[in-house]
Amino acid sequence: MFSLHILALLPFTSLVAAQTCTSLTIPVNVDTQASTITLSNPVNQAELTQLFIRNSIPSIPFPPTVVNGTHEVKAKYKIFGKLCTPKNVKPNGTLEFATHGIAFTHAYWEIGGNNSQYNYAQNAVASGHSIFYYDRLGNGASSTPDGIQEVQSSVQVEIAHALVQYLRQGKAGPTFGKVVGVGHSYGSILSLGITSKYPQDFDSVVLTGFAFGDFTGLFIAAGSFGATIASNAIPGLKLPSSYVAPGTPSNYQFGFLEYPFYDPAVAAAQFKIRGTATLGEFTTLADPIGPSTNFTGPVLVVAGAQDAFFCAGNCAEKVNGTTLPNLVSELYPVSSNFSSYSPANTGHGLNLHFSAPTTFSVIEKWIGA
Numbered sequence: 395m396f397s398l399h400i401l402a403l404l405p406f407t408s409l410v411a412a413q414t415c416t417s418l419t420i421p422v423n424v425d426t427q428a429s430t431i432t433l434s435n436p437v438n439q440a441e442l443t444q445l446f447i448r449n450s451i452p453s454i455p456f457p458p459t460v461v462n463g464t465h466e467v468k469a470k471y472k473i474f475g476k477l478c479t480p481k482n483v484k485p486n487g488t489l490e491f492a493t494h495g496i497a498f499t500h501a502y503w504e505i506g507g508n509n510s511q512y513n514y515a516q517n518a519v520a521s522g523h524s525i526f527y528y529d530r531l532g533n534g535a536s537s538t539p540d541g542i543q544e545v546q547s548s549v550q551v552e553i554a555h556a557l558v559q560y561l562r563q564g565k566a567g568p569t570f571g572k573v574v575g576v577g578h579s580y581g582s583i584l585s586l587g588i589t590s591k592y593p594q595d596f597d598s599v600v601l602t603g604f605a606f607g608d609f610t611g612l613f614i615a616a617g618s619f620g621a622t623i624a625s626n627a628i629p630g631l632k633l634p635s636s637y638v639a640p641g642t643p644s645n646y647q648f649g650f651l652e653y654p655f656y657d658p659a660v661a662a663a664q665f666k667i668r669g670t671a672t673l674g675e676f677t678t679l680a681d682p683i684g685p686s687t688n689f690t691g692p693v694l695v696v697a698g699a700q701d702a703f704f705c706a707g708n709c710a711e712k713v714n715g716t717t718l719p720n721l722v723s724e725l726y727p728v729s730s731n732f733s734s735y736s737p738a739n740t741g742h743g744l745n746l747h748f749s750a751p752t753t754f755s756v757i758e759k760w761i762g763a
């Protein structure tokens with residue numbers, strides 16, 4: 395009994411002692427093409443809601459109705475992130491580069507704080523990896539430029555690429571020999587964008603909250619999201635009306651949670667600090683989704699069995715003879731190894747569910763040394 399106790403306690407205490415986290419604000423220069431979107435900041439909530447009604451009509455794809463050509467975005471942004479490493483981190487180790495999705499911030503990777511079973515970052519460090527996780531442009535402590543012409547997928551991909559170079563060159567301190575792209579939802583779409591445009595950036599990728607082959611859920615989500623002008627929805631936020639957030643806890647549950655397989659207090663705390671997304675991002679959301687024809691590294695896809703956005707609530711659905719998470723392999727024709735994992739009783743917001751500790755251990759084992 396006694397030794398069992400010690401065994402149960404030991405990993406817990408060493409978890410706390412073993413990590414070092416540094417907050418970083420990294421300057422990033424971007425020079426890329428973005429879509430020219432023929433919208434202006436909505437004058438009120440009704441105008442914003444009407445845009446999301448249009449975005450929810452499967453027979454009339456929304457982006458082509460508002461995109462008219464491209465323009466150059468040449469800008470300097472500040473990106474806030476945290477680098478957590480094992481104490482006395484060895485040179486040339488493994489770095490996880492984690493990009494959060496819509497309605498979250500960097501805090502998605504540290505849900506519940508230190509010693510919480512929902513804290514992805516701490517778990518990664520306990521597995522011997524370093525991890526960098528950041529606020530996507532437009533969120534948290536990162537820059538918040540024009541939400542229509544600037545905060546878009548192509549710009550986010552360039553920012554992530556620049557951050558990976560920064561970290562690979564050891565500019566944040568430690569050096570890394572292997573960089574693993576880890577995304578959640580829109581963060582997985584952006585990670586896919588990186589493996590397509592910059593196939594050398596990541597040695598392997600873990601795409602969570604992502605699947606391929608049935609995008610019905612994205613149309614449902616455009617409605618169920620309850621898109622609300624962010625500065626009206628979240629106290630203290632002062633942003634243009636092109637920045638939106640899920641309106642109510644019910645909207646949040648619909649998109650991200652599988653009841654009753656999560657702790658309501660943990661979900662409520664995340665809802666309170668929920669992140670934003672812009673009209674520019676919603677319009678260019680799917681742009682990076684396409685074959686990563688040059689990426690040769692291993693790929694792991696992890697989608698909750700009831701994922702609302704990418705599996706329309708059912709990741710066991712088969713298209714062309716295989717499940718939606720497995721269909722992502724079509725986007726990675728030359729990957730050296732493709733695997734998928736679909737935890738039961740889990741919605742789109744994987745890290746919020748009771749299944750999180752098992753999911754984390756599957757991911758960390760897959761990443762390996």
Ligand SMILES: *[C@@H]1O[C@H](CO)[C@@H](O)[C@H](O)[C@H]1NC(C)=O
Nearest residue numbers: 410411413414415416507508
């Ligand atoms: C969590 O642990 C890290 C690393 O030990 C530390 O830097 C941070 O301040 C802690 N956070 C809280 C909220 O205690």
Ligand SMILES: *[C@@H]1O[C@H](CO)[C@@H](O)[C@H](O)[C@H]1NC(C)=O
Nearest residue numbers: 430431432459460461462463
């Ligand atoms: C699209 O852009 C072109 C060139 O800038 C402009 O002449 C045209 O009026 C625009 N069309 C719409 C529908 O805004």
Ligand SMILES: *[C@@H]1O[C@H](CO)[C@@H](O)[C@H](O)[C@H]1NC(C)=O
Nearest residue numbers: 485486487488570571572763
């Ligand atoms: C650095 O790590 C990579 C990947 O783990 C490995 O291939 C390489 O040999 C290592 N280089 C050194 C100098 O240890």
Ligand SMILES: *[C@@H]1O[C@H](CO)[C@@H](O)[C@H](O)[C@H]1NC(C)=O
Nearest residue numbers: 589590591592593594687688
């Ligand atoms: C992919 O590989 C092809 C053939 O080697 C090359 O022409 C192309 O530039 C590569 N694309 C990227 C984005 O690296």
Ligand SMILES: *[C@@H]1O[C@H](CO)[C@@H](O)[C@H](O)[C@H]1NC(C)=O
Nearest residue numbers: 606607608713714715721724
């Ligand atoms: C299913 O297979 C057909 C025929 O090979 C192909 O055209 C289509 O793109 C596939 N669909 C998906 C979602 O993979």
Ligand SMILES: *[C@@H]1O[C@H](CO)[C@@H](O)[C@H](O)[C@H]1NC(C)=O
Nearest residue numbers: 692730731732733759760761
């Ligand atoms: C692919 O990776 C999985 C998980 O790491 C492993 O179990 C499997 O053996 C690998 N398959 C091949 C063909 O290497």
